[in-house]
Amino acid sequence: MSKSMTKFVCQQCEATYPKWLGRCAECGEWNTLVEEAVVKPGKQMKLRETGEILTSFPDVDLAEDGKKRFSTTFEELDRVLGGGLVPGAVVLIGGEPGIGKSTLLTQVATNLLLKNPARKNNSKLVDGTKLVNGTKSVDGMDDNHWPIFYIAGEESPRQISLRINRYLSKEQQTSSKTTQSKKTDYSKKTTQLLEDLVFVTSTDIDELIEVILKKRPRLVIVDSIQAMSTTDLTGASGSVGQLRECTERLAQTAKALHIPIFLVGHVTKDGVIAGPKVLEHIVDSVIEISGERSDQLRLVRALKNRFGATDEVGVFQHVEYGLAEVTNPSELFLEDQETNVPGSATVCVMEGTRPLLIEVQALVTSSQLAMPRRVGRGIELSRIQVLSAVLQKHARLPLGTNDVFLSAAGGFRVTEPAVDLGLAVAIASSLKNKKVPQKTIFIGEVGLLGEIRKVNFLDRRIKEAKRLGFTKIISRENARSVREVLQQLDLL
Numbered sequence: 001m002s003k004s005m006t007k008f009v010c011q012q013c014e015a016t017y018p019k020w021l022g023r024c025a026e027c028g029e030w031n032t033l034v035e036e037a038v039v040k041p042g043k044q045m046k047l048r049e050t051g052e053i054l055t056s057f058p059d060v061d062l063a064e065d066g067k068k069r070f071s072t073t074f075e076e077l078d079r080v081l082g083g084g085l086v087p088g089a090v091v092l093i094g095g096e097p098g099i100g101k102s103t104l105l106t107q108v109a110t111n112l113l114l115k116n117p118a119r120k121n122n123s124k125l126v127d128g129t130k131l132v133n134g135t136k137s138v139d140g141m142d143d144n145h146w147p148i149f150y151i152a153g154e155e156s157p158r159q160i161s162l163r164i165n166r167y168l169s170k171e172q173q174t175s176s177k178t179t180q181s182k183k184t185d186y187s188k189k190t191t192q193l194l195e196d197l198v199f200v201t202s203t204d205i206d207e208l209i210e211v212i213l214k215k216r217p218r219l220v221i222v223d224s225i226q227a228m229s230t231t232d233l234t235g236a237s238g239s240v241g242q243l244r245e246c247t248e249r250l251a252q253t254a255k256a257l258h259i260p261i262f263l264v265g266h267v268t269k270d271g272v273i274a275g276p277k278v279l280e281h282i283v284d285s286v287i288e289i290s291g292e293r294s295d296q297l298r299l300v301r302a303l304k305n306r307f308g309a310t311d312e313v314g315v316f317q318h319v320e321y322g323l324a325e326v327t328n329p330s331e332l333f334l335e336d337q338e339t340n341v342p343g344s345a346t347v348c349v350m351e352g353t354r355p356l357l358i359e360v361q362a363l364v365t366s367s368q369l370a371m372p373r374r375v376g377r378g379i380e381l382s383r384i385q386v387l388s389a390v391l392q393k394h395a396r397l398p399l400g401t402n403d404v405f406l407s408a409a410g411g412f413r414v415t416e417p418a419v420d421l422g423l424a425v426a427i428a429s430s431l432k433n434k435k436v437p438q439k440t441i442f443i444g445e446v447g448l449l450g451e452i453r454k455v456n457f458l459d460r461r462i463k464e465a466k467r468l469g470f471t472k473i474i475s476r477e478n479a480r481s482v483r484e485v486l487q488q489l490d491l492l
C-alpha cells in the first residue's frame with residue numbers, strides 16, 4: 001500500500017501531516033502524531049454488504065437490556081461481563097504478562113467447544129450471495145463445524161495445545177469415575193474439539209478479517225492486539241495508529257457478523273491497558289485480570305462495560321492445570337488469615353452484589369521521621385490519613401509519632417467506607433500489640449467525629465459473616481463510636 005493512503009494526525013490539535021514528525025509544527029507538542037488510514041470507501045462497503053447475518057447461539061437468553069447473551073462457561077466471568085457474552089461485543093482483556101489472560105481464554109474456548117461442538121441445526125447463515133441452510137457447506141465447513149478462532153500472535157499453537165491438554169487431562173480425571181460409554185463420548189468430543197479450535201497464525205488484520213468473513217467462527221480470540229497490524233499503515237505493530245486501526249476494523253467485523261471477539265491487551269509499565277487509552281473507546285468492555293504474582297488468587301473486573309455494571313468482581317485461583325473458579329471467595333480469603341497476630345481484623349466488602357469477607361492488616365511502628373509515614377496497599381492513602389487523625393483525636397492513640405502501614409489481603413482494593421471500623425481496629429491492635437478476638441467482624445464507616453455510621457446492605461453482610469461462623473458482629477447496631485469499640489476490645 002502506498003504511503004499516500006495514510007496520514008498522521010496530532011492528538012493534541014488535530015493538525016494532519018503526510019508523514020511522521022517528532023514534534024507537531026502547529027501546536028509544538030512532542031510525540032503527538034498518530035498514523036491513520038485515509039478512508040477507502042470500497043473497503044467499508046464490502047463489510048456492510050455482508051453484514052446481514054443471522055446465527056443462533058447456544059444458551060441464549062434475553063437479558064433485561066434485550067441483548068442476547070451466551071455463557072462463557074465460567075460464572076465468575078459471566079457476572080463480570082454483566083451476565084454473559086453479547087454476540088458482536090468486543091471485549092478487551094488486560095493484565096500484566098503471565099497473569100493468566102491466555103489461560104483463561106483458552107479454557108473458555110475449550111469449554112465452549114466441549115459443551116456445544118456443532119452449530120445448531122436451525123441456524124441459518126445469510127451471506128449476501130449464498131444462503132446456507134441445513135447441511136450445505138460454506139467453503140467446505142458444514143453445519144457440524146462451528147469453529148473458534150484463536151489468533152496466536154504471542155505463543156505458538158503448540159504451546160497453546162499443550163496448555164489445553166493439561167486442562168483436558170484434568171477434565172478426564174474428573175470423568176474417570178463415569179462409565180465406559182461416557183468415556184468414548186468424551187474422546188469423541190475431544191477429537192471434534194481439536195478440529196474446531198482453529199489457530200490463525202497470521203498477524204495481518206485484513207487477512208484475519210477475510211477468513212472470519214468466510215468461515216463465520218462463533219468466537220474470535222486475538223492474542224494479542226499488540227501483535228496485529230495492517231499493511232495500510234506504515235507504523236509497526238503495537239504503535240498507537242496500528243492498535244487503533246486494527247481494533248476498529250475488528251469491531252466493525254464483530255458488529256456486522258454478530259461474532260464476539262476477545263482481545264488480549266498487555267498492560268504497559270504505567271498500568272494502562274494496551275498502551276493508549278484510545279482502545280477503551282472502541283471496544284465494548286474492558287476487563288482486567290489482576291493479582292499478586294506470588295499469590296494464587298486472580299481477580300477479574302470490568303473497567304468499562306457497555307452491557308452491564310462495572311462493580312462486579314470474578315474470583316479465580318491459579319491451579320496446576322490453569323485457572324479455576326472460586327465460588328466461595330470469603331472461605332478462601334479467611335483460610336490463610338493470621339488470626340493470632342496483632343494488627344489483623346476481618347471486614348466485609350460488597351463487590352457488586354456479593355458480600356466478601358476479607359482480612360485487613362495494619363502495622364504501626366514508631367517513626368524516625370518528622371512527618372510519619374502513611375502507606376496503603378489496596379487502601380487509599382487519604383483514608384489512612386483520615387482514620388489516623390480520627391484515632392488520634394477521639395481515641396487518643398499516639399499516631400502522630402508512628403508510621404502506619406495498612407493492607408488488604410488477597411490483592412483487593414478496598415474502596416468502601418464500610419471497612420473503616422475494621423481498619424481502625426487493626427491500627428489500634430497493632431499499636432497496642434494486642435490481638436483482636438477471634439470470630440469477630442467489623443462493619444461500619446467511621447465519621448470525622450469518631451462516630452460509627454450506617455452502611456448499605458448491612459443484612460447481607462451479616463448473613464455472610466454468620467454463614468462463615470462469625471459469632472460477634474460489631475456495627476452501628478451495637479456501638480456508637482470507634483472509641484466505644486476499642487474500649488470493648490480492651491485496645492485503648
Ligand SMILES: [Zn+2]
Binds near residue numbers: 013015024028029032
Ligand atoms: Zn499539534
